[in-house]
Amino acid sequence: MNILILQGSPNQNGSTAILSHAFADGAREAGHSIHIVDVAHANIHPCTGCVACGYEGPCVQKDGMETLRAQILDADMLVFATPLYYYGMTAQLKAVIDRFCAFNSSLHAKHLATALLAVAWNSSDWTFDALDAHYKTLVRYCGFQDKGEILGYGCGTPSMTKRSLYVTQAYQFGKNVR
Numbered sequence: 001m002n003i004l005i006l007q008g009s010p011n012q013n014g015s016t017a018i019l020s021h022a023f024a025d026g027a028r029e030a031g032h033s034i035h036i037v038d039v040a041h042a043n044i045h046p047c048t049g050c051v052a053c054g055y056e057g058p059c060v061q062k063d064g065m066e067t068l069r070a071q072i073l074d075a076d077m078l079v080f081a082t083p084l085y086y087y088g089m090t091a092q093l094k095a096v097i098d099r100f101c102a103f104n105s106s107l108h109a110k111h112l113a114t115a116l117l118a119v120a121w122n123s124s125d126w127t128f129d130a131l132d133a134h135y136k137t138l139v140r141y142c143g144f145q146d147k148g149e150i151l152g153y154g155c156g157t158p159s160m161t162k163r164s165l166y167v168t169q170a171y172q173f174g175k176n177v178r
């Protein structure tokens with residue numbers, strides 16, 4: 001598969017990146033083609049809601065989303081990777097998702113495989129409830145095929161994350177994804 005990881009953490013060497021790279025290593029070993037996009041540092045602006053695209057057409061904003069849109073429509077699988085920010089995904093990753101607006105129909109028609117990789121400081125059992133509900137709702141609305149989630153409880157710093165079981169889990173997930 002052609003797998004695109006949307007890395008939504010502003011920390012390029014942080015916990016989200018650790019899980020993204022572990023997943024990528026496993027998937028590469030299994031023969032998949034992997035591309036990690038650092039969406040947190042991409043030149044991608046928030047949707048202005050003008051709807052000049054009519055939910056399927058060129059976006060009036062000429063920025064990094066032009067390239068990313070083509071990459072997404074060329075992919076077989078999208079991986080959403082994010083640290084937990086106030087119990088949701090980062091604004092940087094959400095900005096990319098909102099820009100799906102300009103290719104809503106073609107995205108729905110693709111039935112892309114998707115996955116979620118997330119890390120958080122908190123380790124309470126409810127830590128990921130809101131993010132998990134949001135991700136599952138996106139899967140349902142967009143007609144994605146969910147391949148699974150790695151939810152890194154208690155992954156507050158890179159050293160905490162490196163010591164956790166989630167790195168191996170992300171690697172195995174990448175290695176076994178079909």
Ligand SMILES: Cc1cc2nc3c(=O)[nH]c(=O)nc-3n(C[C@H](O)[C@H](O)[C@H](O)COP(=O)(O)O)c2cc1C
Binds near residue numbers: 009015083084087157
């Ligand atoms: C703005 C901000 C909001 C955060 N919100 C939460 C939160 O709601 N729950 C939580 O458990 N951790 C929260 N954290 C902690 C991060 O999710 C955690 O440190 C994570 O490992 C950061 O990943 P990174 O290294 O990829 O940046 C927050 C951190 C920041 C900077």
